[in-house]
Amino acid sequence: MLVIPSAVILCFFPPQVYHATAPLYYLRSDTVMMSAAAASPVNVPAQPIIPTEEIPAQLGPYLKIKGKFLNFFGVLYGIQSVLVLGVAWWIALTITELVCRATGWDPDRKFHDWVGKTWSRVNMIMGGCAPSTVTGRELLPPTGQAALFVSNHASWFDIPLVAQVIPNQFKFIAAFELRKLPLVGQQLMDGKHVLIDRSSRKGQLRSFKESVAYLKRGISIFAFPEGTRSRDGRLKPFKGGVFAMATKAGVPIVPLSICGTFSTYPSSAILPLLPNSKNLAVHVHPPIDSNGKTEEELEELTRSAIISKLPPESQPLP
Numbered sequence: 001m002l003v004i005p006s007a008v009i010l011c012f013f014p015p016q017v018y019h020a021t022a023p024l025y026y027l028r029s030d031t032v033m034m035s036a037a038a039a040s041p042v043n044v045p046a047q048p049i050i051p052t053e054e055i056p057a058q059l060g061p062y063l064k065i066k067g068k069f070l071n072f073f074g075v076l077y078g079i080q081s082v083l084v085l086g087v088a089w090w091i092a093l094t095i096t097e098l099v100c101r102a103t104g105w106d107p108d109r110k111f112h113d114w115v116g117k118t119w120s121r122v123n124m125i126m127g128g129c130a131p132s133t134v135t136g137r138e139l140l141p142p143t144g145q146a147a148l149f150v151s152n153h154a155s156w157f158d159i160p161l162v163a164q165v166i167p168n169q170f171k172f173i174a175a176f177e178l179r180k181l182p183l184v185g186q187q188l189m190d191g192k193h194v195l196i197d198r199s200s201r202k203g204q205l206r207s208f209k210e211s212v213a214y215l216k217r218g219i220s221i222f223a224f225p226e227g228t229r230s231r232d233g234r235l236k237p238f239k240g241g242v243f244a245m246a247t248k249a250g251v252p253i254v255p256l257s258i259c260g261t262f263s264t265y266p267s268s269a270i271l272p273l274l275p276n277s278k279n280l281a282v283h284v285h286p287p288i289d290s291n292g293k294t295e296e297e298l299e300e301l302t303r304s305a306i307i308s309k310l311p312p313e314s315q316p317l318p
Helices: 003-012 072-103 110-126 158-165 176-180 184-190 201-216 242-249 295-307
Strands: 016-018 032-035 040-043 062-065 068-071 133-135 148-151 170-175 194-196 220-223 253-259 281-284
Touching: 068 072, 072 110, 072 184, 110 158, 110 184, 148 158, 148 242, 148 295, 158 253, 158 281, 170 176, 170 201, 176 184, 176 194, 194 201, 201 220, 201 242, 220 242, 242 295, 253 295
Parallel strands: 133 281, 148 220, 148 253, 170 194, 170 220
Antiparallel strands: 016 062, 032 040, 062 068, 253 281
């Protein structure tokens, strides 16, 4: 089954094939790391994950395509996600959208969101990447009560991870460019998620108004205050404007801490590098009342909550 996707990749990119042998990229696992040079466990304090020129030897041979890694597990995960489950995802979205347009059913595309969440859950379970730890589910707002969900953002995996953890209907705020991605773009466009064009002030204002309108109608919004993925896994400064949506709509903010996604699927990888359920976790924090608080106060409270559950290698540098 690997022949078809590998052949496609080789046709369009001139890859370099490597055998990971040097300990230039450490994968955190509590306090034990594997030294590729010695091929034996080394008991040393846990270190930050630092992508460099190679990946750990235990993750096998890999291709390097335009500076990004793709190993055997990533190829398998891609086949599962796109060629197997992705086909079912596309069929479900396409039929649902045709019905919605023909009948006017489900104007807020709640069923679209359910399809995306179901794909996320099944795909990550089958791929060994479902979170083993989820805390604070009881803190999630009841169905029908809108909230602004926010979390740290270090990996593409953050999106399907939170999609399967939060049962409430919500809309992502996503980059406008993602509409061009196969399947993902279809989910965002047909599902009427909020796409933000950061290149213009007008586009940003339109996205802000759209998000506030959703919140006032009882539909939650999920935003990544950092604005984009962290390139080293550490929490970055927050962008402005996110918390103003909560104060404008009068809804609470629900912070979440996402752990382990960077080591599983870092920005330096084309697809996930390994099944890593045991190290994936999502922590839901108590809602923060936005009434009577400034944006600065809300940002500080939210940031502190997120940091409180992040492992040392994901926390911001002093």
